[in-house]
Amino acid sequence: MTGVRWEGAQTTGWDADHDGVEDARPTTALPASSFTLRPPVDQDLILVGATGDLARRKLIPAIYDLFLDGLMPNNGRIIGYAREETDDETFRLRATNSIRSGSRRMLFEEAWKELGPRFVYVARNRGGIGLAAKYATQPQRLIYLAIPPAAVPAVLDEIRENDLIEGSRIVLEKPFGFDLASAQALDDQLRQHFSEDQIFRIDHYLGKETVQNIAVFRFGNALWERVWSRDAIDHIQITVAESIGAGGRAAFYDDVGALRDIVQNHALQLLALLAMEPPARFTAAALRDESSRVLHALRPIRPEDAVFGQYTAGNIDGTRARGYLEETGVPETSRTETYVAIRAEIDNWRWAGVPFFIRTGKRLPSRVTEVLVSFREPPVALWESAGLEAQERRSNHLVIRIQPDEGISLMFNAKVPGPEIATRPVQMRFRYGESFMTEPAEAYERLLYDAMDGDPMLFLRQDNVLRSWEVLQPLLDDPPPVHPYAAGTWGPPAADELIGDRTWHTH
Numbered sequence: 001m002t003g004v005r006w007e008g009a010q011t012t013g014w015d016a017d018h019d020g021v022e023d024a025r026p027t028t029a030l031p032a033s034s035f036t037l038r039p040p041v042d043q044d045l046i047l048v049g050a051t052g053d054l055a056r057r058k059l060i061p062a063i064y065d066l067f068l069d070g071l072m073p074n075n076g077r078i079i080g081y082a083r084e085e086t087d088d089e090t091f092r093l094r095a096t097n098s099i100r101s102g103s104r105r106m107l108f109e110e111a112w113k114e115l116g117p118r119f120v121y122v123a124r125n126r127g128g129i130g131l132a133a134k135y136a137t138q139p140q141r142l143i144y145l146a147i148p149p150a151a152v153p154a155v156l157d158e159i160r161e162n163d164l165i166e167g168s169r170i171v172l173e174k175p176f177g178f179d180l181a182s183a184q185a186l187d188d189q190l191r192q193h194f195s196e197d198q199i200f201r202i203d204h205y206l207g208k209e210t211v212q213n214i215a216v217f218r219f220g221n222a223l224w225e226r227v228w229s230r231d232a233i234d235h236i237q238i239t240v241a242e243s244i245g246a247g248g249r250a251a252f253y254d255d256v257g258a259l260r261d262i263v264q265n266h267a268l269q270l271l272a273l274l275a276m277e278p279p280a281r282f283t284a285a286a287l288r289d290e291s292s293r294v295l296h297a298l299r300p301i302r303p304e305d306a307v308f309g310q311y312t313a314g315n316i317d318g319t320r321a322r323g324y325l326e327e328t329g330v331p332e333t334s335r336t337e338t339y340v341a342i343r344a345e346i347d348n349w350r351w352a353g354v355p356f357f358i359r360t361g362k363r364l365p366s367r368v369t370e371v372l373v374s375f376r377e378p379p380v381a382l383w384e385s386a387g388l389e390a391q392e393r394r395s396n397h398l399v400i401r402i403q404p405d406e407g408i409s410l411m412f413n414a415k416v417p418g419p420e421i422a423t424r425p426v427q428m429r430f431r432y433g434e435s436f437m438t439e440p441a442e443a444y445e446r447l448l449y450d451a452m453d454g455d456p457m458l459f460l461r462q463d464n465v466l467r468s469w470e471v472l473q474p475l476l477d478d479p480p481p482v483h484p485y486a487a488g489t490w491g492p493p494a495a496d497e498l499i500g501d502r503t504w505h506t507h
């Protein structure tokens with residue numbers, strides 16, 4: 001069967017009226033509106049870390065959703081691999097549970113009858129990855145390392161010892177190292193075994209529709225490029241805010257912190273997409289070249305251009321929220337930052353003098369990832385904007401919402417109706433849900449498909465990863481003091497000083 005798509009299974013989980021009717025049936029005809037993607041070539045998928053959180057919550061549901069869209073290879077197994085002793089049947093049963101809780105669509109019995117038998121499981125002690133490879137049915141394979149970083153070197157050695165390098169592509173999850181030196185060491189090890197075109201480093205933000213849309217927004221419209229520079233832009237803010245605390249992951253998080261967890265990867269990737277020059281062509285090489293060029297023009301961040309914070313107990317919706325040091329597994333002397341604000345400068349002609357402010361943290365008042373592009377004020381103020389706070393009076397700004405409530409809005413000043421001239425900001429708005437009648441798909445679907453298809457566009461190239469560590473290394477060598485902030489607030493007051501006479505965008 002080629003390009004089988006499951007009719008009746010196309011509704012997204014958001015609007016679907018899940019009445020429990022399982023009426024999907026396979027069809028070879030794609031609706032006219034569909035994209036022209038084809039299934040990747042036949043290959044097996046070896047899922048190392050198949051019993052873990054990432055596999056359960058994201059990867060297995062993504063495999064199922066791709067299958068429903070006719071975008072899994074027509075032939076090939078999904079070979080789960082981990083240390084736990086379990087069997088095919090249990091693995092399949094757990095997979096159905098993952099799909100039920102994590103897929104955009106319901107679990108269709110007919111579809112699972114076809115996909116389920118392709119799931120097999122190999123426990124590490126029963127013969128290692130060599131045995132997993134014996135279960136393979138195809139000459140090509142994707143090896144997805146959904147395992148903790150400490151386990152990566154040994155698994156890479158196993159892959160090499162079992163002669164699995166040829167015919168393999170390998171997917172790696174962040175963290176790519178812990179600092180510049182360890183990132184370099186990991187890279188050296190990878191490169192001993194694999195060539196760069198076999199390595200797919202995931203930053204799942206790049207798989208998000210809203211993040212890819214930054215490129216389309218900038219380079220698919222002539223309008224924005226005219227104003228996308230120091231001539232018209234005053235500054236740019238990138239916010240990655242979480243409302244939850246470190247919670248159950250606190251012991252793990254304490255070794256990582258916000259700088260490594262969010263800034264080194266997601267925030268700098270967003271910055272690169274916002275600041276890059278238009279690529280000559282829309283190819284992986286051209287796009288990744290431009291992204292790396294921006295990171296090379298980014299000035300290494302000095303400790304005085306960063307504010308670190310750690311949440312203390314606070315009050316959220318009338319309930320006491322515990323402080324970071326009270327979280328299970330966090331040593332009481334921990335200096336790990338749960339909040340980072342940075343002022344970054346890009347030394348090139350387009351951006352010289354335009355600060356990029358990055359802000360991320362846990363236990364902030366809302367969960368939001370967004371970009372604010374703040375344009376310059378009109379040179380002369382002709383009218384009063386009475387009764388408004390400075391921030392509201394601010395002239396044009398563009399907000400790109402990455403998640404949730406995905407969309408883009410543009411604020412501009414308009415005349416308030418009435419006999420006198422007073423101005424007030426109003427909003428033009430695009431929302432995914434309204435314009436496309438759908439919500440953006442999961443990033444992991446796109447990334448898994450691209451990795452199987454061998455398209456590296458949305459994956460991080462080695463030079464890009466190393467440069468992003470290099471830019472942050474001064475903060476790792478000489479971390480700024482960690483300021484307390486109460487859970488449920490927008491971070492320490494020092495962050496307001498960092499942004500100076502501008503203001504952080506509030507939500």
Ligand SMILES: NC(=O)c1ccc[n+]([C@@H]2O[C@H](COP(=O)([O-])OP(=O)(O)OC[C@H]3O[C@@H](n4cnc5c(N)ncnc54)[C@H](OP(=O)(O)O)[C@@H]3O)[C@@H](O)[C@H]2O)c1
Pocket residue numbers: 048049050051052053054055081082083084124145146147148149151154155173174175
């Ligand atoms: N979870 C997420 O949402 C998320 C998001 C972004 C990135 N990541 C990254 O993805 C990776 C996996 O994260 P996770 O949250 O899924 O971790 P996890 O829940 O701890 O799962 C780790 C998996 O790896 C297996 N494993 C550990 N050591 C192994 C070894 N030596 N050989 C084979 N399998 C081994 C574990 O099973 P056994 O103990 O049975 O071996 C388990 O299946 C990490 O690098 C993490 O940073 C995770």
